[in-house]
Amino acid sequence: xxxxxIWDASGNVKLNTSDRLGRFLGTYTATTSDSSVTVTGADxxxxxxxxxxxxxxxxxxxxxxxxxxxTLSWTWGDIGPAYRFPAIIQxxxx
Amino acid sequence: xxxxAVINDSYTTQFDENFxxxxxxxxxxxxxxQTSAWPTTPVxxxxxxxxxxxxxxxxxxxxxxxxxxxxxxxxxxxIYYIVSxxxxxxxxxxxxxxxxxxxxxxxxxxxGLEVYNASGELTFSSEMKFLKITDTPVKAAVIQCLLSATxxxxxxxxxxxxxxxxxxxxTGQTADSFKMVGAAVNGNTVSYSLDTYDFITYWGTPDSTExxxxxxxxxxxxxxxxxx
Numbered sequence: 001x002x003x004x005x006i007w008d009a010s011g012n013v014k015l016n017t018s019d020r021l022g023r024f025l026g027t028y029t030a031t032t033s034d035s036s037v038t039v040t041g042a043d044x045x046x047x048x049x050x051x052x053x054x055x056x057x058x059x060x061x062x063x064x065x066x067x068x069x070x071t072l073s074w075t076w077g078d079i080g081p082a083y084r085f086p087a088i089i090q091x092x093x094x
Numbered sequence: 095x096x097x098x099a100v101i102n103d104s105y106t107t108q109f110d111e112n113f114x115x116x117x118x119x120x121x122x123x124x125x126x127x128q129t130s131a132w133p134t135t136p137v138x139x140x141x142x143x144x145x146x147x148x149x150x151x152x153x154x155x156x157x158x159x160x161x162x163x164x165x166x167x168x169x170x171x172x173i174y175y176i177v178s179x180x181x182x183x184x185x186x187x188x189x190x191x192x193x194x195x196x197x198x199x200x201x202x203x204x205x206g207l208e209v210y211n212a213s214g215e216l217t218f219s220s221e222m223k224f225l226k227i228t229d230t231p232v233k234a235a236v237i238q239c240l241l242s243a244t245x246x247x248x249x250x251x252x253x254x255x256x257x258x259x260x261x262x263x264x265t266g267q268t269a270d271s272f273k274m275v276g277a278a279v280n281g282n283t284v285s286y287s288l289d290t291y292d293f294i295t296y297w298g299t300p301d302s303t304e305x306x307x308x309x310x311x312x313x314x315x316x317x318x319x320x321x322x
Contacts, residue, residue, distance in 0.1 A: 004100045004108065006206065006220045015224060018103045022116040022225035024194035027148055041113055045106045046230065048315065050150065052172075053165050088166055090148045092116065094106070094227050094315070 025091040028072060030063050032084040036073035043070065045093045052088040062087045098209055109218040111211050114194035116225035118322045120144060126159075126178060126185040138181040142174040146193050150225065152317045153189040157181040190319050192225045226318040 003017035015021075025041045030051070039047070049072070051062045063074035063084075072091065076084055099110035109115045126138035140159075142151070149172060153159065159178040166172050176187060193199075197216040200208075206220030 003102060004207075014220070015108070015226075019108060019224070020102060020104070020106060020227040021108045022150065022192065022227060023107070023109065023113040024116060024148060025113055044113070054167075090150075092150060093113070094225075094230075 020094055022092050022094045025093050028089045028091065030065065030074040030087040030089055032076070032081070032086060034063075034073075034075045036071050038070050039067065039072050039091050040070075041093060042067065042072075042091070047091060047093050049089050049091045052090070054085045054088060065089060067091075109209060111209050111217055113217060114215070115218045115222065116150060116192040117195040117199060117219075118190050118223035118225070118319070119146065119193050119199055120191040121319075121322055122189060124176075124187045124189065126155075126176075126181050126183065126187060128183050129177070137177050137179055138183060138185060139175055139177045140187045142172075142176065142189060144172055144191060145170050146172055146191055147196070148194055150192045151189055152192065152315075152319060153187055154319075155181065155185065155187045157185060159187060190317070190322055192317075195219060195222055223322050227315055228318050229316040 004015065005013060005017065006015035008014050023044070025039060025044075025047070028037050028039070047067050049065060049067065051065050051074075053062050063076045063079070065072065065074045065087075067073070072089065074087070074089070097111040100108045102108050124140040124142055126140045129137055129139035147170065151161070151174060153176060155176075155178060157178050157180040159176050159181065161174060161176055164172060164174040176189075178185070195216055195218065200216070200219045200221050204219060204221045207218070208216060208220070209218040211217050
C-alpha cells in the first residue's frame with residue numbers, strides 16, 4: 001500500500017489511499033455568444049462542471065456546455081438574445 | 095514537477111498544492127411544497143438559498159428529486175430549485191454544500207496536515223470534510239412522463255428552459271423542453287434509485303422521433319457524507 005492515510009481524533013480513517021476527492025479547477029464565464037476557453041488542470045482526472053445563469057431567477061437560461069480535452073465550449077442554440085445572460089461555469093475534477 | 099501531490103491507488107491525484115480541495119461547509123434540510131410553476135402537473139419544490147463561493151450541492155431525498163435550475167443572483171448568493179413529482183408536500187430534503195477550501199473554514203489551532211499553494215492559499219487541510227466520491231454511475235434516460243397527455247399549446251414563460259435542446263432534426267421544429275433526471279438515496283448507504291422526468295412543451299403532439307430525440311444519458315456523482 002502506498003499513499004496517505006488520515007485519521008480523525010477518534011481513530012477513524014478520514015482519508016484512505018483508495019479515496020477519490022473532488023478538487024476545484026476554477027470559474028469561467030460563458031459570454032452570450034458561442035465560444036470556448038482552455039481549462040487548466042483538465043488532465044488531472046474526470047472533469048465535471050456546473051453552469052449557472054446570472055440572469056433573473058425565472059429566466060435562468062444557460063448555454064449548452066461541453067468539455068473535450070482541455071477545451072470548454074458553449075453554444076446558445078435557439079435561446080434568443082433577450083434570454084441570454086453571462087453564465088458562470090465552475091469546473092471540478094475528481 | 096515540484097511541490098506536493100498525493101496520489102490514490104487508482105493513480106488519480108487526491109490533493110496537491112495547485113488546486114483547492116472541496117470541503118463540506120454547510121449541511122441542512124429543506125421542505126418540499128407544491129409549486130404552481132407547472133400548472134398541469136403537481137410538482138413539489140424546495141428552494142435553497144445560501145451564500146457560498148463556488149458550491150457543489152449533494153442532496154438526498156426519499157423520492158427522486160432533481161435540480162430544476164439554479165442561479166447566482168448576486169455575488170456569492172445562490173438559489174437552487176429542486177423539484178420532485180413523486181414527493182408529497184412536506185417531504186424533507188437533506189443537502190450538503192461543498193466549496194473550495196478556505197483557511198477561514200478550518201478551526202484554529204488545527205492539527206494534522208495543511209498544504210498551501212505558491213500564493214499562500216490553503217489547498218488542503220486534514221481537518222476538512224472532504225468531497226469523497228464513491229461512484230459515478232451513468233443512467234440511460236427513459237421518458238417517464240410528459241406534462242400533457244396531448245400537448246400544451248400555449249408557451250408558458252414560467253417554463254423557461256435551462257437545458258434547451260436544438261430544433262427537431264427533420265422538421266426544424268423547436269420544442270421548449272427540458273430534461274430532468276432524479277436520484278433518490280435511501281437511508282445512509284450508497285444504494286440508490288434513479289428516475290427520469292422529461293417535461294416537454296410541444297407545439298404539436300410528440301411523435302416517436304421527438305420522444306427518442308429528447309433522451310440523453312445522464313451521469314451522477316455519489317458522495318460519501320457520513321458524519322458530515
